[in-house]
Amino acid sequence: MFCYQCEQTDRTPQPGRPNLLSFGCASTKGNCGKDATTAALQDALVEVNLGIGQYAQKLRELGAPDPRFAAHASFDLFTTLTNVNFNASRFMTLIADAVGVREEAKAAYEAAARAAGKEPETLTGAAQFVPADKISEVVAQAATVGVDADLDTLGADIIGLRNLNLYGLKGVCAYAHHAHALGYRSDETDTGIENSLAFLGAGPTEADALLGEALELGSVNYKVMAMLDAANTGSFGDPVPTPVRVTPVVGKAILVSGHDLHDLAAILQATAGTGINVYTHGEMLPAHGYPELHKHSHLAGNYGGAWQDQQRDFTAFPGPIVMTSNCLIEPQPAYRNRIFTTGPVGWPGIRHVETSDLSLVVKAAQSLPGFTTEVSEETVTTGFARNAVLSVADKVIDAVKAGDIKRFLLIGGCDGAAPGRNYYTDVADHAPDDTILMTLGCNKYRFNDHEFGEIGGIPRLLDLGQCNDSYSAVQIALALADAFDCGVNDLPLSLFVSWFEQKAAAVLLTLLSLGIRNIRLGPTLPAFLTPAVVDILVDKFALKPIGDPAEDLAAAMAGA
Amino acid sequence: MPTETQVGYDVTLITTDGQESTVRCDADTSVLAAAENAGLVLKSSCQAGGCGACSAVIKGGRVEMGDHDPDVIEVPEDEGGILLCRSFPRQDCRIELPYASSKIVTAPPSRHEAEITGLDRAADGVMHVTLTLRPGEDGSSSADFESGQFFRMMVPDIGVRRAYSPANVANWDGQLEFYIRLLPGGAMSDYLTGRAAVGDVLTVMSADGEFGLVENGLRPRWFIAGGTGLSPLLSMLRRMGEWGDAQPARLFFGVTRHDEVFAQDSIAALAESLPDFSAETVVWHPDPNWTGATGNPVDLAAAEIALLDEMPDVYVCGPPPMVDAAYAALTAAGVPEDQIHAERFSAVI
Numbered sequence: 001m002f003c004y005q006c007e008q009t010d011r012t013p014q015p016g017r018p019n020l021l022s023f024g025c026a027s028t029k030g031n032c033g034k035d036a037t038t039a040a041l042q043d044a045l046v047e048v049n050l051g052i053g054q055y056a057q058k059l060r061e062l063g064a065p066d067p068r069f070a071a072h073a074s075f076d077l078f079t080t081l082t083n084v085n086f087n088a089s090r091f092m093t094l095i096a097d098a099v100g101v102r103e104e105a106k107a108a109y110e111a112a113a114r115a116a117g118k119e120p121e122t123l124t125g126a127a128q129f130v131p132a133d134k135i136s137e138v139v140a141q142a143a144t145v146g147v148d149a150d151l152d153t154l155g156a157d158i159i160g161l162r163n164l165n166l167y168g169l170k171g172v173c174a175y176a177h178h179a180h181a182l183g184y185r186s187d188e189t190d191t192g193i194e195n196s197l198a199f200l201g202a203g204p205t206e207a208d209a210l211l212g213e214a215l216e217l218g219s220v221n222y223k224v225m226a227m228l229d230a231a232n233t234g235s236f237g238d239p240v241p242t243p244v245r246v247t248p249v250v251g252k253a254i255l256v257s258g259h260d261l262h263d264l265a266a267i268l269q270a271t272a273g274t275g276i277n278v279y280t281h282g283e284m285l286p287a288h289g290y291p292e293l294h295k296h297s298h299l300a301g302n303y304g305g306a307w308q309d310q311q312r313d314f315t316a317f318p319g320p321i322v323m324t325s326n327c328l329i330e331p332q333p334a335y336r337n338r339i340f341t342t343g344p345v346g347w348p349g350i351r352h353v354e355t356s357d358l359s360l361v362v363k364a365a366q367s368l369p370g371f372t373t374e375v376s377e378e379t380v381t382t383g384f385a386r387n388a389v390l391s392v393a394d395k396v397i398d399a400v401k402a403g404d405i406k407r408f409l410l411i412g413g414c415d416g417a418a419p420g421r422n423y424y425t426d427v428a429d430h431a432p433d434d435t436i437l438m439t440l441g442c443n444k445y446r447f448n449d450h451e452f453g454e455i456g457g458i459p460r461l462l463d464l465g466q467c468n469d470s471y472s473a474v475q476i477a478l479a480l481a482d483a484f485d486c487g488v489n490d491l492p493l494s495l496f497v498s499w500f501e502q503k504a505a506a507v508l509l510t511l512l513s514l515g516i517r518n519i520r521l522g523p524t525l526p527a528f529l530t531p532a533v534v535d536i537l538v539d540k541f542a543l544k545p546i547g548d549p550a551e552d553l554a555a556a557m558a559g560a
Numbered sequence: 561m562p563t564e565t566q567v568g569y570d571v572t573l574i575t576t577d578g579q580e581s582t583v584r585c586d587a588d589t590s591v592l593a594a595a596e597n598a599g600l601v602l603k604s605s606c607q608a609g610g611c612g613a614c615s616a617v618i619k620g621g622r623v624e625m626g627d628h629d630p631d632v633i634e635v636p637e638d639e640g641g642i643l644l645c646r647s648f649p650r651q652d653c654r655i656e657l658p659y660a661s662s663k664i665v666t667a668p669p670s671r672h673e674a675e676i677t678g679l680d681r682a683a684d685g686v687m688h689v690t691l692t693l694r695p696g697e698d699g700s701s702s703a704d705f706e707s708g709q710f711f712r713m714m715v716p717d718i719g720v721r722r723a724y725s726p727a728n729v730a731n732w733d734g735q736l737e738f739y740i741r742l743l744p745g746g747a748m749s750d751y752l753t754g755r756a757a758v759g760d761v762l763t764v765m766s767a768d769g770e771f772g773l774v775e776n777g778l779r780p781r782w783f784i785a786g787g788t789g790l791s792p793l794l795s796m797l798r799r800m801g802e803w804g805d806a807q808p809a810r811l812f813f814g815v816t817r818h819d820e821v822f823a824q825d826s827i828a829a830l831a832e833s834l835p836d837f838s839a840e841t842v843v844w845h846p847d848p849n850w851t852g853a854t855g856n857p858v859d860l861a862a863a864e865i866a867l868l869d870e871m872p873d874v875y876v877c878g879p880p881p882m883v884d885a886a887y888a889a890l891t892a893a894g895v896p897e898d899q900i901h902a903e904r905f906s907a908v909i
Contacts, residue, residue, distance in 0.1 A: 035776060037776075037778065038776075086776075087776075088776060088778050089778055089805060089806045089807060090806075092778070092806065093806060134870070135778045136870075318698070318700075333706075336706070337702075337704050337705075337706075337730045338702075338704075348775035348776040349773065349775030349776075349803065350803075351802075351803055352803070352804065360732075363732045363733075364702070364732045366732070367700060367701050367702040367732035367733070367734070368699075368700050368702055368732070369696075369698035369699035369700045370699065372698070372699065
């Protein structure tokens, strides 16, 4: 296998590796737990979906767009994100289904072309990929469609730029799927997804074009995240600052992890009146800020820490667990029979349920012991999304003008198990008292229970939400820039971004596409960014790898 | 059981990853029981010297072996092979376990009360028993196990334990369904045929055992069952159906006589939940009324496997001679040994 899509990819120098790429998981199993077969099948599934995009783009150009194709690709690419789906047999089914959808797209395109009096083009590249029937043969085919295919002829820089696009697109698709699940879509985002799929499907080889498309993809992601913001707030209301209980209450319990608010809402509805309490885990914590979710009195609190601690947290949790998106890691025997996956998530031997029928999850919760000991209440606060922050914009602006707030530090992104992520805790803990810390994503768990105090009634720690809520952060930055009549890069704002998987890659491209400079990115730079590509990003956007937290903090406070 | 004075010995257990644990064991306690008392639950099954699941190798010191079947020990006894359930120390010992420390369960097995809610004869010599777990101290009433695992249960009034694999899948109704072979003079058999009644309450230990589906296996799955060895295989097949596994599956179920055939309705029902499934019940010594296949399931499966391009994963459960025959026939037919997953169930009186 070869995969280097996430931050935890194998970075052991292997000079003898017959591969020009310096780093990457290249043995029988990746560091995430994905085996070589699954990795190969995921690459094949992506390739078929690129072909769907090629036909869908042509169809749209003929004035007959079909939203099913972007929706299908969004779901399929979501399954290939890090820590989402490890079930090889599921991928064989998904590949077969995707081939069927690609055939539909092809037929629709050819019919539309003929109806317009044109001879249909014969598309090349991914559109021509025919997956074999047998798994062993599909795995063999992955050598020609894998993320390192054509490496020998194109070189690591081009392959890296292709994968910057591909991984960014995976993140875009994941965000889009969350919005689609809530019934939101737009022609603009469908077009962006189709174009990116088609671009990659055609096998691009020019560095400038690849970099340009990556930034364009960042713009697409901005629109997708706006759509997701609209989907979340339209479905569940604008988040409001909300204290969230982080200690359990006595009673039967279900734990909901991942990012999908639609699935959480379905679980809350399915458990209403049953006496079962629902707890959020990991990236689901910000759900408590949404009025239409918070109104459920049995949304009892948040349990556990960030995703990498799940084996400990899930073992201790006395009820069923529902995993609605990343990050899933190998379920332990202690909870294998009481963890369920939904949507794009999967693990061999773990029950997969549809949110239309959650009876099994409810039955599990009723059978399992639940919490039996009363624990005193402790809380953290979430829900400082854009409207909550901007509702006190005057106060914030006055505090900045009065010199009470010197700087905003956005400490956002994913958490992970690898060493080096204490950097973010150090930055938060040692940030001067006249700074506002804004968090999003799950790396907040490293310090969100620390005491940071207030500035003029404004909490110093403002949790904006999930990584999905990066749009909210951008909106806050744009509003502040407007208020101060300056550009975002001129604001007293520093970004400390922690990345782990492909949604973070999409957000990074969005920030770059908005022209935001001086982002500090860590704990390591993506392995798919080759030194030459990093040089370009440093040159154009002053992208910085994280360094010593004290030095970085001092530099940030000085505006660098 | 050996009888010596209550002298304690230090027994050091060494796993394949080099971890050492020392437990104190007196001369009248098996090493397996001493380890469990010390909070280390080692691999085992029948706990009566009949299955070989607790095979280990003694590298220093001495144990005395109680009654056991010497053929089931994985390493010959003259090379240090022992069964931990039948090993009583006579000196401080060093014993090598054939697995890594991660396979040792450190939580003590929990005990559950289970009420007999179904009791009927499934066939000649086979009892169909349904238990319903009562909520435990923690309030849980779920039947939590991996398909292929077994439960040990106490035979009422006698205090001996016997191990049986359920035929159903993990569930939250607390249901455990067993097909139990009746043995003349057997402790559980005498209870089930003589004293047992619906409403009786048994003590059941938490699930144990390594036999189970290779969850990430993508090859077709073939199952070969001898007699009540069908039980864990039925559980695996039902699990495949309930979990939506896509692998093609085939079942070969063999019994000796026509009147020993059971669970035909359950096997037929599998076809509805598995997209690509077929089953063959085969009788070794058929009577004139038997219209199905004759012979033994191992030969039948091996003959078909020999014609295949792609070797399946094969799951085998039955008496030790059948499992041994399966290994021989399947490897001869081309199935790599690491694709054969077997559980021997032994007839423990």
